[in-house]
Structures are given as structure tokens and as C-alpha cells.
Amino acid sequence: MSIPQPQHSIKEGVHKDMAAAIVIEHDAELMLRVREGDPTSFTLLLERHRTPVIHFLYRMVQNQPVAEELAQEVFLRVYRSRASYEPTAKFTTWLFRIGTHLALNWIRDHKKERGQESLDQEKADGVARQVADQRQSIEQEMVRQVRLSEVRRAVELLPAKQRAAVLMHKYEELEYSQIAKVLQCSESAVKSLLFRAYETLRVRLAHLG
Amino acid sequence: MSQAGICPIQDRENAGILLDYCDRKLDPDMMALLDSHVSQCAGCRQALAAQQLVWEALDSWDPAPVSIDFNRRLYQRIDKEAATAWWRRMFQPVLPFSMRPALPMAAACIVLMAVFLFQAPSEQQLQKKMTVEFIDVEQVEKTLDDMEMLRQMEGLLQEEPVSRRAL
Numbered sequence: 338m339s340i341p342q343p344q345h346s347i348k349e350g351v352h353k354d355m356a357a358a359i360v361i362e363h364d365a366e367l368m369l370r371v372r373e374g375d376p377t378s379f380t381l382l383l384e385r386h387r388t389p390v391i392h393f394l395y396r397m398v399q400n401q402p403v404a405e406e407l408a409q410e411v412f413l414r415v416y417r418s419r420a421s422y423e424p425t426a427k428f429t430t431w432l433f434r435i436g437t438h439l440a441l442n443w444i445r446d447h448k449k450e451r452g453q454e455s456l457d458q459e460k461a462d463g464v465a466r467q468v469a470d471q472r473q474s475i476e477q478e479m480v481r482q483v484r485l486s487e488v489r490r491a492v493e494l495l496p497a498k499q500r501a502a503v504l505m506h507k508y509e510e511l512e513y514s515q516i517a518k519v520l521q522c523s524e525s526a527v528k529s530l531l532f533r534a535y536e537t538l539r540v541r542l543a544h545l546g
Numbered sequence: 547m548s549q550a551g552i553c554p555i556q557d558r559e560n561a562g563i564l565l566d567y568c569d570r571k572l573d574p575d576m577m578a579l580l581d582s583h584v585s586q587c588a589g590c591r592q593a594l595a596a597q598q599l600v601w602e603a604l605d606s607w608d609p610a611p612v613s614i615d616f617n618r619r620l621y622q623r624i625d626k627e628a629a630t631a632w633w634r635r636m637f638q639p640v641l642p643f644s645m646r647p648a649l650p651m652a653a654a655c656i657v658l659m660a661v662f663l664f665q666a667p668s669e670q671q672l673q674k675k676m677t678v679e680f681i682d683v684e685q686v687e688k689t690l691d692d693m694e695m696l697r698q699m700e701g702l703l704q705e706e707p708v709s710r711r712a713l
Contacts (some may be wrong), residue, residue, distance in 0.1 A: 383617060391616075392609040401610045409620050416624055481606070488603045506565075507604050528562035535565065538603075539596040546599045 364428035371419045379419075383412055386429070389509055390436050396504050397440040399493055407439045426518060433511065434519045437501050444497050484545055491541040499534035506531055553587055564590070568597055 364385075370378035390411055395404035414435050492500060498520060505511040505519065517524045566572050567580050584590045613619075 380617075383620070387616065388612055391612050395609045396607070405613055405616060409616070409623060412620055413623055413627070417627075484603065485606060488607050492604075492607075503604075507601065525562075528565075531565060532562055535597060535600060538600045539593070542600055542603045543596060545603055546596075 365424035368415075368419070368422050368428055369424065371416070372422050379416060382415075382428075386432055387412070390432060393433065393504055393509055394436055394440055396492065396508065397437075397497075397501060398443055399489060403443065407436065407443060410439055411436045427515060429509075429511070430515045430518045433505060433509070433515075437505075437519050441497050441501065487545065488542065491538055494541070495534050495537060499530050499537075502527055502530040503534045503538070553583065553590060564593060564597065568594065568601075 364382065367378040367382050371382070387408065391404055391408045394407045394411075395401055398404055398407065411432065415432065492503070495503065501520065502516055505516050506513075511519070513524045513527050517527045520527065520530075522530075563572070563576075563580065567577070567584075570577065572580065584594065
């Protein structure tokens with residue numbers, strides 16, 4: 338069995354960290370300008386963070402219209418809070434904290450309705466993708482759909498906090514310290530959450546290999 | 547640190563190292579130590595392969611594209627909020643976030659108090675009411691006196707035939 342190759346080189350990591358630091362400063366700067374009444378800065382922040390926030394919320398609630406509705410609420414709250422904004426934490430941490438809070442509340446309030454909804458959503462997504470990927474053979478597409486629904490189901494079955502931690506770690510590439518601030522727990526608690534979540538996913542998705 | 551001591555499979559306290567190793571987030575010395583460990587530890591190789599499989603599976607999950615009117619809807623909501631909730635904007639910088647939901651309740655209380663104050667009787671009305679009540683008492687007393695007087699007269703009328711018979 339071969340050892341899996343690491344995802345990033347150290348050099349790439351350093352460059353990424355530097356770029357991230359510049360972006361973080363820039364975000365806070367833009368938000369301070371929004372506080373002073375500059376609407377263009379808000380548009381820039383929205384353009385930059387809209388897609389990651391919606392994608393995160395979509396993977397959390399697994400429903401596109403709901404994800405967009407929650408994302409609207411996130412940005413509305415950011416805009417409402419502009420007057421009291423202080424750059425004490427990273428802007429993305431603040432943003433994902435609002436988003437996670439809204440998503441966890443939504444999941445708690447709609448726990449019973451989720452089963453049927455996610456099945457309907459899977460069908461809807463399936464139709465959309467069939468149209469988009471007409472070149473693929475039907476068989477390949479069916480295999481892909483089955484794999485995708487299993488991945489979605491495996492993530493959906495994770496406890497909500499573990500799900501949020503995995504999504505922020507895997508897709509948004511947030512640091513442990515950021516995830517800890519978003520979930521309001523310690524870094525070691527985040528590592529523990531992530532380990533348990535990935536352990537569960539390793540078992541649930543083992544047959545896909 | 548011995549190689550067995552850092553095995554994420556054997557030592558649950560070091561379990562997070564597995565993720566950091568996959569992400570190449572460990573320092574170079576630790577990376578070298580784990581590279582050497584993983585090459586000898588079948589359990590770690592298996593766990594890393596399974597983790598790689600999980601990441602590949604998660605990579606296959608692409609979210610749907612964002613609606614083209616997302617920004618327009620958001621700006622509409624912002625404009626609507628700015629136009630309607632002037633009182634909220636007035637209190638927002640003053641009140642802490644936790645107290646903001648109490649604002650509508652406070653407004654309702656103020657309205658109720660105002661209604662109560664406007665509907666409460668004035669001093670003149672109260673005086674008039676008291677005079678009416680005073681007259682009522684006087685009337686009752688007078689009526690009682692009249693009834694007493696009638697009773698006495700009735701008594702006198704009953705005694706009169708007896709006195710006549712005696713005559």
C-alpha cells in the first residue's frame with residue numbers, strides 16, 4: 338500500500354499564509370470603511386465571501402434555497418452590526434460564526450422535516466447534473482450519483498457540530514484556532530471533534546474505495 | 547519521542563497528528579519522524595489511505611451555483627430594513643444586542659400606559675361622581691324617615707277605632 342502524498346508543500350503553505358494575512362487585513366479594513374458609511378466596501382466583502390458562505394451553508398443544511406436564505410441573513414447581520422464592528426477577530430471567523438450559529442439553529446428547528454427534504458433535493462440535483470453532464474455515459478453518471486448521495490448522507494448523519502467542523506476544515510481551510518472561535522470551544526476540542534468525525538466518515542465511506 | 551509514542555492508531559492523544567500530517571502542517575522534524583513511522587506502521591498507512599479516500603469523496607461533492615439575483619435580493623432587504631425600522635436604527639447604537647428584542651415590548655408598554663392615562667377620569671369628573679353618591683345617601687336617609695313616619699301614622703290610625711269603641 339502506498340503512502341498518500343501530502344496535499345501541499347511547505348513553500349506553498351508559507352505563500353498561502355502570507356496571502357491569507359494580507360486578505361485578513363484587507364477584510365478588516367473594508368469592514369472599517371463600511372462602518373464609516375462606504376457601501377462599495379460592503380459590495381467588495383460580499384463578492385469575496387458570498388460563495389464560500391453559501392457553499393458552507395449548503396453543505397450544512399443540504400438545501401440550496403435555505404442555504405441562500407441563511408446566507409442573506411448572515412450578510413444582513415454583518416451590515417446591521419457595521420456600526421459596532423471592531424477588528425478584534427478575523428473577519429472570516431466572525432462571518433462563519435454567524436453562519437454556523439444560523440445553520441445549527443435551522444438544523445435544530447427542522448430536524449424532523451429533514452429526511453424527506455434531503456431525498457427530494459438529491460433528486461433535484463440529480464436532474465440538474467444529468468442535464469449538465471450529457472456527455473457522460475448513463476452508467477458513469479449513475480455511479481457518480483450513488484457515490485455523491487452516499488457522501489452527502491454520511492456528512493448529514495454526523496452530529497451538527499462535527500459536521501460544521503469538518504466542512505470548515507476541509508472546504509474552507511480554516512485553522513483550528515478559527516474553528517475553535519467559531520464553535521466557541523478549545524482547539525483541543527476541535528481536534529477531537531474532527532478526529533471523531535473523520536473516523537466516522539472513514540468507516541461510512543470505506544466501501545467507496 | 548519514540549516512534550510507537552507518536553502512533554496515532556495506538557495513542558489516541560496523538561490522534562490529531564494524523565490530520566496535521568496529511569495537511570503537512572507539522573514542523574519538518576515531526577514530519578520526518580512520522581514519515582519514518584508511517585513507512586513501518588501498517589495501521590497508520592491504512593488509516594492514511596482511508597483518510598485520503600474520505601477527502602477524495604468529499605472533493606466530489608460540488609455545491610450548486612449561487613443564484614444570480616442573490617445580491618439584488620440582499621440589497622432589497624437592506625433597503626427595506628433601512629426604510630421601515632427607523633426606531634430600531636435610533637436605538638441600535640445605544641442598546642446592547644441582547645436588549646434589542648425587548649424594544650417592541652417596551653414600545654407596547656408605553657402605548658398601554660398612554661391609553662390608560664387618557665382613559666382615567668379627571669378630578670372634576672371624580673368630584674361630580676362623589677356628589678352624586680352623596681345625594682344618593684341623603685335620599686336613602688330621607689326615604690327611611692318617610693317610611694318611619696308612615697309607619698307611625700298607620701299605628702295611630704289602628705289605635706283610633708278602639709278609642710271610639712270605648713266612647
